[in-house]
Amino acid sequence: MQQAGDIPVIKQKFLKKGRLLGSGCFANVYKGKLALSRHQIVRVAVKEPVNDAEKLAWVLHELQGVEGVPKLYGVTDATPPGLVMGLCRGVVLQALWESGEVELCVVALVKLCSTVRHLHALGVTHGDIHKGNVLVDVSDEGEVEATLLDFGLAERFTDATRQVDDVREVVSTALQVLAWSGQLCGVRRSLHGVEDLDSVEVLLAEALSILQAVSE
Ligand SMILES: Nc1ncnc2c1ncn2[C@@H]1O[C@H](COP(=O)(O)OP(=O)(O)OP(=O)(O)O)[C@@H](O)[C@H]1O
Ligand SMILES: [Mg+2]
Known part of the structure; x- marks a missing residue:
């Protein structure tokens, strides 16, 4: 994974998108799976397209570890990029x-x-x-x-x-x-x-x- 500052850039080939979880005025959110390594696959939520993905990623980066905030995995290398977060339950x-x-x-x-x-x-x-x-x-x-x-x-x-x-x-x-x-x-x-x-x-x-x- 490349880094944009401290924000990882996720190559789309490591990301498998699944069903649509929700769609708003500006973006769609999909369920997905992200291969962190050959042996580690995590369930994620992918929001795309995101207008200012880097800003959004920095906000989440700042909040990592705060209870009640989704985990940030990074932004995709798509144009425009998507935001990859941990899939939260509920x-x-x-x-x-x-x-x-x-x-x-x-x-x-x-x-x-x-x-x-x-x-x-x-x-x-x-x-x-x-x-x-x-x-x-x-x-x-x-x-x-x-x-x-x-x-x-x-x-x-x-x-x-x-x-x-x-x-x-x-x-x-x-x-x-x-x-x-x-x-x-x-x-x-x-x-x-x-x-x-x-x-x-x-x-x-x-x-x-x-x-x-x-x-x-
Ligand atoms: N990290 C996540 N884990 C699980 N589900 C999520 C996650 N993020 C979003 N979702 C699902 O996707 C839906 C839409 O997400 P979100 O509220 O971020 O976007 P939106 O309101 O559709 O977009 P917009 O930014 O255009 O208003 C949520 O209501 C939720 O069901
Ligand atoms: Mg919303």
């Missing part, structure tokens, strides 16, 4: 919400807050947080994982003012999720206008305990 928060899994959605949102806090500590803003860009998975042990996808509008070297926009998007997502249950009216009222992740987390924890009390 279903989008939107689908969970549509099927009425409010409690699970709230747990995922708590995880999302922690991921966004890490992003911000590294100076990165996401810029497009919504129910369609969060993947939620529940392990066999019942552990919930939330992965933030789609860093196409992300920026590096941002300050607190820009970061508030992300928090507003988290709040707006939470308000939509909590609208499912009448018992959560009070929490929803308190969430309006909140601009810091700590307060969002406290209110989500309150929502969770209300939901758990109702389901017992």
